[in-house]
Amino acid sequence: MGNELDAVIHPPKRLGAMAMLTAARWVEFSFLRENLDVTDSDLSKQMSALCDAGYATVRKHGRGPGSRTWFAATPAGRLALQRHVAALRAMVEQAPIAPD
Amino acid sequence: MVSNMETNPEADQLREVNRLRAATISESAATPRGGFAIMAVAIAAFFGGYQWHSRVYDVVAPIVWCAFVAGWVLWLRHGKRAIPGRPARTAHEWRRDAAVWIGLFAAANGVALLGSRVSWLLAGVLMAALSTGGGAVAAWRARHP
Numbered sequence: 392m393g394n395e396l397d398a399v400i401h402p403p404k405r406l407g408a409m410a411m412l413t414a415a416r417w418v419e420f421s422f423l424r425e426n427l428d429v430t431d432s433d434l435s436k437q438m439s440a441l442c443d444a445g446y447a448t449v450r451k452h453g454r455g456p457g458s459r460t461w462f463a464a465t466p467a468g469r470l471a472l473q474r475h476v477a478a479l480r481a482m483v484e485q486a487p488i489a490p491d
Numbered sequence: 492m493v494s495n496m497e498t499n500p501e502a503d504q505l506r507e508v509n510r511l512r513a514a515t516i517s518e519s520a521a522t523p524r525g526g527f528a529i530m531a532v533a534i535a536a537f538f539g540g541y542q543w544h545s546r547v548y549d550v551v552a553p554i555v556w557c558a559f560v561a562g563w564v565l566w567l568r569h570g571k572r573a574i575p576g577r578p579a580r581t582a583h584e585w586r587r588d589a590a591v592w593i594g595l596f597a598a599a600n601g602v603a604l605l606g607s608r609v610s611w612l613l614a615g616v617l618m619a620a621l622s623t624g625g626g627a628v629a630a631w632r633a634r635h636p
Contacts, residue, residue, distance in 0.1 A: 403507070406504060407508070410507070410509075410512050410515075411512065411514070411515045413512070414511070414513075414519070415575055415576055416575060416577070418515060418573045419573065422515075422572035426511055427511075461574075476505065476508060483499060483501045
């Protein structure tokens with residue numbers, strides 16, 4: 392398994408979203424939005440990119456104002472995050488230590 | 492000396508990943524305010540009701556109780572914005588968890604048997620304490636995997 396950064400989840404918002412999705416089975420849209428500190432449209436765009444890449448899946452409950460949108464990480468998404476985090480860790484370990 | 496973890500952007504990203512994962516796990520393990528208290532009162536009332544020695548209560552109470560528990564579970568689930576994942580358990584962890592449930596079941600039956608000889612209300616209060624204590628420990632364990 393190579394330690395390479397994943398282009399799809401490299402942007403911080405998508406990385407954060409994947410971190411949240413892999414910590415639970417399903418995560419609700421508003422919880423993602425609040426924790427990632429993004430707007431509805433921005434989050435929709437980021438989640439669409441993750442779904443298009445096959446890293447996340449979406450499920451909608453209800454209709455109208457009370458409807459809720461849930462997201463889950465797919466096995467491919469979990470693996471991608473695992474590899475991406477391993478690559479980040481390798482970069483941290485290899486980085487030169489800053490002087491005092 | 493400043494370590495790598497304190498200075499570079501990759502370290503910041505890893506810290507953010509950990510923060511968001513912790514927030515999600517915490518949300519998935521959270522219960523709505525008053526969730527345990529309502530269940531404790533309901534358990535005490537359910538067992539305490541047997542004090543009446545009413546045939547009607549004997550028939551109606553289990554049905555109402557099942558409906559209440561189903562509603563309570565749905566309420567807890569609806570209040571969450573992150574549904575917890577099923578943790579991967581080893582065979583040893585499955586056996587340990589099964590032993591804990593069997594122990595709790597035995598303790599609950601013991602409390603009901605002994606407590607009801609004194610008073611059904613006492614049995615209810617003891618059962619409420621046992622279940623909320625067990626629930627609090629389970630919730631704490633879910634938040635600190």
